[in-house]
Every structure is written in C-alpha cells, then in structure tokens.
C-alpha cells in the first residue's frame with residue numbers, strides 16, 4: 001500500500017481539493033483507494049468529495065480505540081474509493097493523545113490488506129501529530145500557492161519534518177540526540193541558526209552510528225510539491241525557491257509533482273457538491289489533477305531514490321505544463337466568448353477584479369518580504 005499524506009503548513013492552499021480529486025482520479029485508474037480526513041477539528045473533506053454528512057467519523061473511533069475501525073470506513077459512489085470522514089466535534093490534532101494517534105496509525109496501516117493507495121488529508125500547521133502522519137511516507141505531498149506566505153510555510157513545514165525525523169531516529173542519550181537538543185535550545189535563545197547540513201556534519205563526527213541511520217532514512221525522503229492556484233506561467237518559478245532552500249538549508253531534495261491554475265470552476269463544483277474531476281473532467285484544473293495522478297502511478301514505490309536529473313526534469317516539466325495550461329485556459333475563454341456563455345463585459349469585470357487582487361497581493365508580498373529580510377529570514381531565501 002502506498003501512503004500519500006497531503007500537507008501544507010499554511011491553511012487554505014488546496015490540500016483537501018488535491019486529496020479528494022486525486023483519490024477519485026486514482027480510483028478511476030483502477031486503484032483501490034482509501035481517502036482519510038485527518039484534519040481533526042476542522043474536517044470538511046466530505047464537502048469537497050460531495051459525500052453526504054457522515055454519521056460516524058474518525059472521532060467515533062478515537063473516543064473508543066478498542067472499537068471496530070471498519071465502522072468508520074464508508075463506501076462511496078465511486079468504484080474503488082472508500083472514505084474515512086473526520087469529525088468536527090473532535091478537538092484538533094494538537095489534542096490527540098499519543099495512544100489515540102498510535103491506535104489510529106495501526107488501523108490505517110492495517111488497511112494494507114485490501115488497499116493500493118491511502119491518501120491522508122492533513123490539517124494546516126506543523127503540530128507533531130501532523131508531522132508524524134506526513135512521515136508515514138517518504139513521498140508525501142506538500143501543497144503551496146505562489147504567495148510568499150504559503151511558500152514560506154511550505155518550507156517551514158518541511159524543516160519541521162526533517163527535525164521530527166531526526167528526533168524519531170536519534171535515541172535519547174546518544175551523542176546525536178544530545179547535540180540536537182543543545183542546538184534546539186541555542187536556537188530558541190537566538191544564539192544560533194539551525195543549518196542542517198552543518199549540523200549533520202557535526203553529528204557525523206560525534207555519533208557516526210546515529211548519523212548513518214538518519215542518512216539512510218533521509219535518502220528515501222523526497223517530498224513532492226504541488227503548486228496550486230497559480231495565475232500565470234511565471235508563478236511556476238516560485239517552486240524553485242522552495243527547492244533551493246530545501247537543498248541548501250535542509251539537505252533534502254524536493255520533487256515537483258505539478259502545477260494547478262486557480263480556476264473558478266472549482267467554486268461551482270464545490271457548490272454542486274462534486275469533486276471537480278467529476279464535475280468537469282475536461283477542464284484545465286481536472287486535467288492537471290489527472291496528470292499528477294499519472295505521475296504518481298508511474299513513479300516507483302517505497303524504496304525509490306531520485307537522481308539530480310530526475311529532480312531537474314520534474315521542475316522543467318512543471319514549467320512547461322504551466323505554459324501549456326495557460327494557453328489552454330485562454331482557448332477556453334475564447335470558446336466561451338464565441339458561444340456567448342461569457343460576454344466581453346464579464347471578461348472585463350474579471351480582469352479588473354483580478355488586477356485589484358494582484359495589486360493587493362503585491363502590497364502584501366512587499367510588506368512580508370521587507371519583514372522577512374529584516375528578520376534575517378532564518379535560512380529561507382526571499
């Protein structure tokens with residue numbers, strides 16, 4: 001069973017949209033898929049999936065971890081897709097007790113017997129439970145939008161996962177663990193910035209055994225990026241910043257899984273209670289999701305490692321896709337104009353409101369860039 005956690009750091013960037021639509025696309029490709037809403041406390045994946053209001057969700061199980069887990073796994077109308085709803089009554093991940101988290105992880109892993117792909121929709125933020133669910137796979141997906149706040153959060157999320165990975169691998173009392181603890185304390189007191197490649201060099205000297213264990217695990221850790229809500233092919237370049245910062249400061253290599261444009265069709269799909277790939281499979285956004293699903297199916301499982309060339313290719317491909325989709329979007333607008341479904345007036349209004357939005361975002365970005373530069377940006381390239 002392949003596990004695909006979907007995370008982001010920042011909220012509202014499209015995790016649930018990606019999780020639900022990928023689940024549908026992969027099930028349509030003949031995979032046995034389970035989609036789980038792990039955004040406890042704020043779960044809304046059932047809405048994106050167009051699932052009727054769930055009677056039982058993960059909260060039902062967490063309230064009694066001895067209960068039968070199969071009662072919270074629901075069938076859907078889509079062949080091959082099962083759904084585990086979340087629970088809005090349940091306090092969020094931050095309040096999950098470790099026995100509850102462990103029981104949940106055990107049940108999720110046991111799905112292996114009759115599942116090909118398990119997709120986990122995670123909440124926003126970098127709480128430890130979220131990091132642990134993300135680390136159930138070496139190939140988790142990080143969704144970002146091109147906004148500087150979102151890319152910064154994506155980077156910070158990955159930085160936290162690398163530290164979490166270190167803490168799970170370095171056992172208490174070892175030289176590596178003690179070094180890590182000291183570095184963390186110095187950092188929180190502002191005495192030192194955490195620069196992982198440098199830290200790993202030190203750890204290798206102090207405690208080569210722990211270092212090797214970490215290096216082995218990190219070799220299979222290749223998070224995958226999805227750039228969502230882009231407006232322009234140029235936005236695809238923002239992904240390079242995340243890639244470079246991850247390589248330089250975290251010593252991890254991120255693969256680009258693809259781009260998705262911001263598309264008004266998503267709103268209509270949502271109000272029609274349908275995932276967009278079912279609502280309009282031919283739309284540019286649905287095609288982008290199918291393309292990502294194909295890449296997931298093509299890539300090898302579990303123990304795969306990526307070469308620098310693979311990573312370069314993935315970024316080049318994403319830039320190309322951004323150009324192609326942009327043209328397709330334009331063609332679609334032209335078609336609408338021809339058929340009369342869209343008037344010149346509508347188009348003008350849309351362009352005007354987008355320009356206003358862009359001006360607002362530019363101001364926000366400049367303000368944030370200024371603040372980040374001032375703060376020395378903690379190892380993040382602005």
Ligand SMILES: Nc1ncnc2c1ncn2[C@@H]1O[C@H](COP(=O)(O)OP(=O)(O)OP(=O)(O)O)[C@@H](O)[C@H]1O
Pocket residue numbers: 008010011012013014015016017018039123124228229230260261262263264266267270285
């Ligand atoms: N490419 C897109 N085009 C248009 N709308 C989008 C796109 N991606 C996401 N949205 C919309 O943005 C909103 C946030 O998306 P979504 O709920 O998937 O994000 P999320 O990361 O799961 O948020 P949260 O952190 O709250 O769980 C939704 O209304 C969704 O329909």
Ligand SMILES: [Mg+2]
Pocket residue numbers: 015016017039044121
């Ligand atoms: Mg969500």
